[in-house]
Amino acid sequence: MGSPELNAAAAATSTEAPWMTEDLILFRDTVRRFVERELAPNESRWAEQGYIDREVWRRAGQIGLLCASIPEEFGGGGGNFAHEAVITQEMARGICTSLGNNVHSGIVAHYLLNYGTQAQKEKWLPLMASGEMVAAIAMSEPGAGSDLKSIRTRAVREKTENGDCYRINGAKTFITNGYHADLVCLVAKTDPEAGSRGVSLIMVETRDLPGFRRGRILEKIGQKGQDTAELFFDDVLVPCENLLGVQEGQGFYQLMQQLPQERMIIALGSVASMQRAIELTTEYVRERKVFGQPLLDLQNTRFTLAECKTNATIAATFVNDCMVRLMEGRLDVATAAMAKWWCTQRNCEIIDECLQLHGGYGYMLEYPIARMYANARVGKIYGGSNEIMKELVARTL
Known part of the structure; x- marks a missing residue:
């Protein structure tokens, strides 16, 4: 059961993000079902062949996962960036990295929406929303x-x-x-x-x-x-x-205007990933016996997970604040850069700590934590390397 203080602390950290709405919660359920039924069971097969089945793009389009934040007049879901955030976090939670929707919907579709002519938007966005056309x-x-x-x-x-x-x-x-x-x-x-x-x-x-x-x-x-x-x-x-x-x-200006949103996508996925790593590891150490007792009963395990949980909570709080700023049009380049580098760094560190608590099993690819370890590393590189992110922040000093 645990103490009242521990139960209250757990409840306090399980509240929804401030930008979540009832509509987004329902949308999240739809996304989660798609991830669990269509993506997760096929991830290992796609990893072997090096690419996702083309038909998955069309199925994703049919249920509204593609171009969810693009206006309905262009075939999109009529939502906003929060819908992309939900998709990003659910795919990270499901350890599903094969469907490149973040690039397709969260990035390319918005370049078209913000800078394309009416004819360009009418020509390409509906095909992207349906999955008939894949973008890079x-x-x-x-x-x-x-x-x-x-x-x-x-x-x-x-x-x-x-x-x-x-x-x-x-x-x-x-x-x-x-x-x-x-x-x-x-x-x-x-x-x-x-x-x-x-x-x-x-x-x-x-x-x-x-x-x-x-x-x-x-x-x-x-x-x-x-x-x-x-x-x-x-x-x-x-x-x-x-x-x-x-x-x-105008390309460099366009890139600089849109990259903060791309970096927020990376930060959002990193937060969901570190939360999932902690969840999986907590389950594992409850069941794993060491010296005749659950691994969770050892102080080192508890302190390690406490540190991981603290860092993940700080990351989520910061990213939620950035989300509110972005949706109000107030997210600046430097703050987005902070979110990207800090969350990807913490994600790698937390997953590494969680893998360590799995012992030798953490090194086996049949365990999700091993795949998460390999998947997370590129977060510090793509979307602009973390060194570049720090330079962007340093320019504001």
């Missing part, structure tokens, strides 16, 4: 990761018999959804001499596109079922009307 964003290159100003992919405007086009040459790597992507939000240089003012975003439809090819699916430490691939553009011609924005050179 192509930023990183073999020689340029966090430093986007150093990208070498070129998009040169020229006249062709089919009208004004961009001739694109370059290579991208570490592209989530790269294997399935039908639509790529490509970061390219339209004016190489202009520095950050020469970067533009161009939407590229990949189906039957001459000069476009996919490289290998990259073999990763974790998140093995998420199709991360190389993309190559060799004299690819794309209509100039596919430029995102009213003029060239």
